Amino acid sequence: MEPILFIVFGAIAVGGAIMVVTRRHPMSSALFLILTLFAVAALFVLRQAHFLAAIQVIVYAGAVVVLFIFVIMLINVPENKLPLERLTGFRFLGIMVAGLFILEAALVARRFATPGTPTADSGSVEAVGRALFTDYLLAFEVTSVLLLAAVIGAIALAKKRI
Amino acid sequence: MAPISIDAAALLTSVQSIVPEIIVVATAIFVLLLDLAISEEKKHLLCGMGLLGIGVALFSVYALGQGRIEGFSGMIVHDGMGAFFDVVILSACALTFLMATGYSEWEGTHKGEFYSLILLSTSGMMFMAKGTDLMTVFLGLETLSIPIYVLVGFHRNRMSSLEGALKYFLLGAFASGFLLYGIALIYAVTGTTKIPVLATMLYDPRILASPLFLAGTGLLLVGFAFKVSLVPFHMWTPDAYEGAPTVVTAFMSAAVKAAAFAALIRVLLVALPGMQPVLWKVLWGLAVLTMTVGNLSALVQNNVKRLLAYSSIAHAGYILVGLVSGDVLGGQASLFYLLVYAFMNMGAFGVVMLIAQKEDEGYDIANLAGIGFKYPALGALLTLFLISLGGIPPTAGFVGKFYLFSAAVKNGYIWLAVIGVLNSAASIYYYLRMVVYMYMVTPDVEVAVPRPPRILFSMALCASAVVVVVLGIIPRSVLEIAERSVLSLLM
Numbered sequence: 001m002e003p004i005l006f007i008v009f010g011a012i013a014v015g016g017a018i019m020v021v022t023r024r025h026p027m028s029s030a031l032f033l034i035l036t037l038f039a040v041a042a043l044f045v046l047r048q049a050h051f052l053a054a055i056q057v058i059v060y061a062g063a064v065v066v067l068f069i070f071v072i073m074l075i076n077v078p079e080n081k082l083p084l085e086r087l088t089g090f091r092f093l094g095i096m097v098a099g100l101f102i103l104e105a106a107l108v109a110r111r112f113a114t115p116g117t118p119t120a121d122s123g124s125v126e127a128v129g130r131a132l133f134t135d136y137l138l139a140f141e142v143t144s145v146l147l148l149a150a151v152i153g154a155i156a157l158a159k160k161r162i
Numbered sequence: 163m164a165p166i167s168i169d170a171a172a173l174l175t176s177v178q179s180i181v182p183e184i185i186v187v188a189t190a191i192f193v194l195l196l197d198l199a200i201s202e203e204k205k206h207l208l209c210g211m212g213l214l215g216i217g218v219a220l221f222s223v224y225a226l227g228q229g230r231i232e233g234f235s236g237m238i239v240h241d242g243m244g245a246f247f248d249v250v251i252l253s254a255c256a257l258t259f260l261m262a263t264g265y266s267e268w269e270g271t272h273k274g275e276f277y278s279l280i281l282l283s284t285s286g287m288m289f290m291a292k293g294t295d296l297m298t299v300f301l302g303l304e305t306l307s308i309p310i311y312v313l314v315g316f317h318r319n320r321m322s323s324l325e326g327a328l329k330y331f332l333l334g335a336f337a338s339g340f341l342l343y344g345i346a347l348i349y350a351v352t353g354t355t356k357i358p359v360l361a362t363m364l365y366d367p368r369i370l371a372s373p374l375f376l377a378g379t380g381l382l383l384v385g386f387a388f389k390v391s392l393v394p395f396h397m398w399t400p401d402a403y404e405g406a407p408t409v410v411t412a413f414m415s416a417a418v419k420a421a422a423f424a425a426l427i428r429v430l431l432v433a434l435p436g437m438q439p440v441l442w443k444v445l446w447g448l449a450v451l452t453m454t455v456g457n458l459s460a461l462v463q464n465n466v467k468r469l470l471a472y473s474s475i476a477h478a479g480y481i482l483v484g485l486v487s488g489d490v491l492g493g494q495a496s497l498f499y500l501l502v503y504a505f506m507n508m509g510a511f512g513v514v515m516l517i518a519q520k521e522d523e524g525y526d527i528a529n530l531a532g533i534g535f536k537y538p539a540l541g542a543l544l545t546l547f548l549i550s551l552g553g554i555p556p557t558a559g560f561v562g563k564f565y566l567f568s569a570a571v572k573n574g575y576i577w578l579a580v581i582g583v584l585n586s587a588a589s590i591y592y593y594l595r596m597v598v599y600m601y602m603v604t605p606d607v608e609v610a611v612p613r614p615p616r617i618l619f620s621m622a623l624c625a626s627a628v629v630v631v632v633l634g635i636i637p638r639s640v641l642e643i644a645e646r647s648v649l650s651l652l653m
Contacts, residue, residue, distance in 0.1 A: 108373050
């Protein structure tokens with residue numbers, strides 16, 4: 001059952017990602033991005049990373065893409081003003097390099113990667129929480145400093161009068 | 163699962179290992195809150211409180227000493243190396259605060275946010291320099307970078323400031339991505355992000371030869387190279403340095419570089435000595451490229467800030483020379499040079515800041531004309547800092563370069579030393595060009611009137627000058643501390 005699910009969700013993720021970069025209207029791109037993120041969340045579930053899957057849906061699909069959509073709606077470019085994309089030299093080069101990279105990654109993954117088998121509860125909320133507040137306590141605290149810095153910075157840049 | 167038991171003694175040691183960082187973060191928060199409570203005329207208090215906090219933090223580093231204190235299950239360590247870089251970073255931060263006293267009045271940046279962002283960035287640098295886990299290094303890097311992105315764009319009404327900030331932010335975000343991807347690949351192969359554990363994993367030749375691991379190391383290097391602006395990852399440097407408020411430029415050039423190099427040195431010397439046979443070629447190439455491109459580009463600059471930006475790229479190349487061999491001698495030379503560089507470069511930026519009256523126009527090299535005789539103190543100070551940057555005795559810059567290049571020679575990288583010395587000779591041209599403008603060019607209009615420095619500002623310049631001269635004449639004790647610091651890594 002698992003390999004079938006993997007192929008199905010993997011295909012949805014890759015297909016969605018291709019649609020994200022090929023759609024002309026940014027709104028369709030954003031919606032396809034949500035699809036991709038959901039499919040990736042499903043892949044996380046298959047790898048027993050339940051916490052990560054939930055976070056993926058809540059943070060990325062829920063918060064980040066919603067922000068994208070807000071911005072797209074605020075800018076509101078009419079359909080006929082959207083730039084027409086052509087296959088320029090640079091884009092062609094980009095596709096070539098991307099193809100090469102995929103080939104390389106596939107080769108490396110086939111020959112050298114040794115995936116470990118996740119235990120049933122290694123990705124549960126409890127396990128992640130436990131790690132976060134014991135071994136990774138410092139990382140957790142430094143992240144709070146980082147967020148404080150980001151908030152102060154955003155206000156300093158955006159406030160009307162400082 | 164069993165409830166988590168708290169080991170009080172371990173927690174105490176953990177807290178002990180990050181006392182200086184805690185003090186800096188607490189000061190940042192205090193300054194931010196104080197900003198709300200005091201009236202407009204008393205804003206200079208913010209700077210004073212900041213300086214007090216830095217002083218206490220420096221004292222705590224001194225009290226902790228160079229002994230090894232490991233904390234938070236091996237995420238961070240206070241050792242000789244950490245103490246050394248804590249001192250370098252905190253000194254750069256203190257100089258920034260001293261220089262900000264006058265600067266913020268001229269440019270109207272007297273804001274609590276300015277000081278707390280500098281302090282938060284400083285705390286990030288200290289976490290990065292002391293991190294023994296790639297996670298800590300990455301989080302430290304982000305904590306130092308995000309305030310800097312904001313500070314570069316702090317003059318929200320100036321196009322160049324915003325342009326520099328946006329470029330730095332976009333490229334910086336990519337570089338962080340590279341670094342994180344590198345860490346992820348290394349984790350995928352070895353199953354660990356702890357730097358000392360990585361070193362033991364590398365005894366396994368299968369891991370060493372694994373393409374995933376090589377790719378991870380490469381991406382990690384790209385991330386670091388971006389932060390210390392090695393060629394070809396230096397494109398953002400001139401624009402960000404030119405656009406940023408000059409105080410911030412000075413801070414970036416000294417402190418960010420020191421922190422990023424600290425983490426790079428830790429990774430290279432502790433985690434990757436097994437990679438040395440492969441890695442030295444990459445580092446060799448990067449060092450040569452960085453020195454040469456940095457110096458050649460600096461030759462043609464007429465804007466003093468851009469000139470110093472390219473010179474700082476070239477200096478990153480010199481410092482990398484010490485890391486090519488991956489031994490104690492080179493590491494010691496790099497550490498010493500990073501300390502000296504912080505003082506001489508911040509000093510040079512400080513004088514330039516006084517001479518330029520306006521943010522945008524004042525930095526043309528022609529503006530220096532005639533300064534030397536009309537304002538002898540400023541002229542003498544700038545000359546001192548410039549000849550130190552150029553590496554002419556009896557300044558600390560000379561001693562630093564001497565040790566860097568002699569470490570290269572002793573380890574058999576003769577050509578690297580030769581290229582470095584040639585580069586250093588070329589760099590003297592553009593440093594002396596500024597001196598020539600100050601003393602030998604008669605100004606077209608009238609001599610620029612420098613801004614009268616505040617007493618704290620003068621103190622910053624004098625302190626930098628004293629460090630540059632004293633370390634140029636009696637460098638021994640500091641060199642010994644640097645050596646002990648590098649040795650503390652290898653224990």
